[in-house]
Amino acid sequence: MKGFGLTVFGTNIAKEVDRLSDHKVFGKVTDVVGLLIEVGGVQGSLSVGDHCEIIARNDRRVTCEVVGFSNNRALLMPFGPVDGIGMGSRVEISASKPVIYPDESWLGRVINAFGEPVDGKGPLISGAVAYPIHNAPPPAHDRQRVGDKIDLGVRAMNVFLTCCKGQRMGIFAGSGIGKSTLLSMMARHTAAQVSVVGMIGERSREAREFIEDHLGPEGMAHSVVIVATSDESPLIRRQAAYVTMTVAEYFRDQKNDVLCLMDSVTRFAMAQREISLSAGEPPVSKGYTPTVFSELPKLLERAGPGTAEQGTISGLFTVLVEGDDHNEPVADAVRGILDGHVVLDRAIAERGRFPPINILRSISRTMPACNSAEENAAVNRARKLMAVYEDMAELIRLGAYQRGSDPQVDEALHYYPMLEDFLAQEIGEKTDLATCYRMLYEILGMDGGEAPEAAPPEAAAEAPPETPPPEPAPEPSPEPAPAAAPDRAADTAPDMSPQPEPGADEAMTEPADPVIMPAGPSFQTLPDSPPPEEDKGDEAADAEAGGEPPGESGKSPEPSPEEPPQKQD
Numbered sequence: 001m002k003g004f005g006l007t008v009f010g011t012n013i014a015k016e017v018d019r020l021s022d023h024k025v026f027g028k029v030t031d032v033v034g035l036l037i038e039v040g041g042v043q044g045s046l047s048v049g050d051h052c053e054i055i056a057r058n059d060r061r062v063t064c065e066v067v068g069f070s071n072n073r074a075l076l077m078p079f080g081p082v083d084g085i086g087m088g089s090r091v092e093i094s095a096s097k098p099v100i101y102p103d104e105s106w107l108g109r110v111i112n113a114f115g116e117p118v119d120g121k122g123p124l125i126s127g128a129v130a131y132p133i134h135n136a137p138p139p140a141h142d143r144q145r146v147g148d149k150i151d152l153g154v155r156a157m158n159v160f161l162t163c164c165k166g167q168r169m170g171i172f173a174g175s176g177i178g179k180s181t182l183l184s185m186m187a188r189h190t191a192a193q194v195s196v197v198g199m200i201g202e203r204s205r206e207a208r209e210f211i212e213d214h215l216g217p218e219g220m221a222h223s224v225v226i227v228a229t230s231d232e233s234p235l236i237r238r239q240a241a242y243v244t245m246t247v248a249e250y251f252r253d254q255k256n257d258v259l260c261l262m263d264s265v266t267r268f269a270m271a272q273r274e275i276s277l278s279a280g281e282p283p284v285s286k287g288y289t290p291t292v293f294s295e296l297p298k299l300l301e302r303a304g305p306g307t308a309e310q311g312t313i314s315g316l317f318t319v320l321v322e323g324d325d326h327n328e329p330v331a332d333a334v335r336g337i338l339d340g341h342v343v344l345d346r347a348i349a350e351r352g353r354f355p356p357i358n359i360l361r362s363i364s365r366t367m368p369a370c371n372s373a374e375e376n377a378a379v380n381r382a383r384k385l386m387a388v389y390e391d392m393a394e395l396i397r398l399g400a401y402q403r404g405s406d407p408q409v410d411e412a413l414h415y416y417p418m419l420e421d422f423l424a425q426e427i428g429e430k431t432d433l434a435t436c437y438r439m440l441y442e443i444l445g446m447d448g449g450e451a452p453e454a455a456p457p458e459a460a461a462e463a464p465p466e467t468p469p470p471e472p473a474p475e476p477s478p479e480p481a482p483a484a485a486p487d488r489a490a491d492t493a494p495d496m497s498p499q500p501e502p503g504a505d506e507a508m509t510e511p512a513d514p515v516i517m518p519a520g521p522s523f524q525t526l527p528d529s530p531p532p533e534e535d536k537g538d539e540a541a542d543a544e545a546g547g548e549p550p551g552e553s554g555k556s557p558e559p560s561p562e563e564p565p566q567k568q569d
């Protein structure tokens with residue numbers, strides 16, 4: 001190991017010597033305000049984004065980046081503390097764009113925003129080609145179209161939010177809902193050849209947990225992790241995001257299909273906001289400056305398909321939505337740039353279903369086109385069942401919905417728990433693409449992708465023929481449930497939903513018209529209603545829970561004796 005380290009060191013020094021320029025330019029510090037350092041005497045030698053070094057007290061070198069110009073002076077921000085920098089401190093100009101030298105051997109390693117190793121596993125081999133940190137994406141007309149499906153190993157993603165090679169998706173959620181955990185599951189289970197993970201501005205505790213527990217040796221073997229924690233300077237946090245893309249670009253150029261994961265883009269935007277505000281740029285929206293919104297597409301566009309000679313970079317970027325406001329400026333901007341969004345729902349997480357992806361509010365823009373007709377049919381059917389259930393969730397929870405009133409809702413009631421089980425997945429569990437579809441076909445009873453005619457067979461077949469159809473409610477809603485009821489989904493609690501026991505399904509009837517009971521005060525339990533008697537049938541109890549007069553309950557189909565009355569607590 002020691003011999004290997006020395007060889008790498010020797011090779012790196014030789015390469016470094018070759019890269020040295022033949023002359024040096026110096027400037028002088030003329031002003032320091034907060035983190036902003038003004039440097040004079042550098043006209044014509046610098047441009048925005050260049051790096052230079054200030055020689056502070058005791059010859060300590062502080063690397064800085066040019067963030068702007070004002071009154072013939074360059075405005076610099078330091079990557080480290082400003083201690084020891086004073087008026088007249090010398091500034092060594094290296095008039096070149098910052099670059100890193102990635103190499104194949106970086107797989108399995110953890111690096112910082114400068115491409116230096118931070119995992120204590122010895123020096124990194126420096127690659128032969130310089131990759132600029134601020135690289136441009138391939139020209140639009142040279143880029144390939146998105147490729148085949150990419151297996152992410154997570155059921156909800158593979159089936160409902162299928163990603164193609166070269167696609168870029170955002171994962172949107174408030175804090176502590178499960179963004180990082182979902183990202184780590186995909187980094188570990190993906191079938192992509194290389195994963196490049198950028199941990200931007202997150203807690204330092206999380207970095208270690210992510211690498212050791214979530215990614216594990218299995219995930220780490222095909223990954224490069226770039227870390228800049230929240231306590232580091234905004235320049236470092238922003239640069240870590242650029243370096244993440246640069247490393248992904250290197251592996252893409254080796255014809256790999258790269259999965260680039262970034263947690264989080266919001267921290268990148270916040271770092272850019274700090275930099276811009278320090279440089280005197282006026283804020284436009286929630287304190288974010290115009291530069292934030294011009295830098296975001298520049299960063300995110302670097303992911304995507306490559307040219308014919310290159311591989312692809314599929315991107316998954318987490319977005320922290322402050323106060324669960326999905327319309328805040330950064331979330332809005334990122335959603336517009338990417339090819340799909342995954343919404344994690346706090347209410348789903350609170351009821352313990354992980355990953356808490358709300359499939360009705362999430363979308364993959366490339367999905368219908370990349371699926372076969374059978375796959376699309378299964379996914380659409382499952383989505384529709386979820387949507388119908390979510391729309392009725394409140395009534396079901398209150399016990400105001402009676403089985404048999406609407407075959408569509410009864411069908412949704414039957415399938416919902418199975419679909420919820422399908423969506424729930426342990427962190428260490430992996431399901432490949434083919435298995436995901438097979439599981440979904442099994443749940444929906446779609447043999448090889450063929451949809452059954454209508455309601456589940458056992459429910460329709462065993463309906464008692466003599467049961468009269470229920471009378472329409474006073475103001476029947478003619479439309480079945482709308483396609484999605486995002487906000488109501490939040491209130492759904494699976495343990496309160498009726499259990500689809502075979503006995504319960506026997507009560508199914510075929511009503512003349514679909515009837516959905518209207519929500520409203522008439523469905524609340526009336527405070528002065530008589531208390532339910534011990535031997536009272538479920539039918540009457542159900543009617544009471546729904547607040548109906550007992551005299552009218554005779555019109556309802558007979559529910560199963562096993563089905564307990566659903567009441568509001």
Ligand SMILES: Nc1ncnc2c1ncn2[C@@H]1O[C@H](COP(=O)(O)OP(=O)(O)O)[C@@H](O)[C@H]1O
Pocket residue numbers: 173174175176177178179180181182354355425426427
């Ligand atoms: N798949 C999962 N299984 C079990 N618990 C999870 C899962 N995903 C998230 N959690 C829980 O949610 C918490 C927050 O998750 P985390 O990924 O750190 O959220 P975020 O990145 O959105 O802030 C975790 O500490 C864990 O308790």
Ligand SMILES: [Mg+2]
Pocket residue numbers: 176179180181202263
């Ligand atoms: Mg997180």
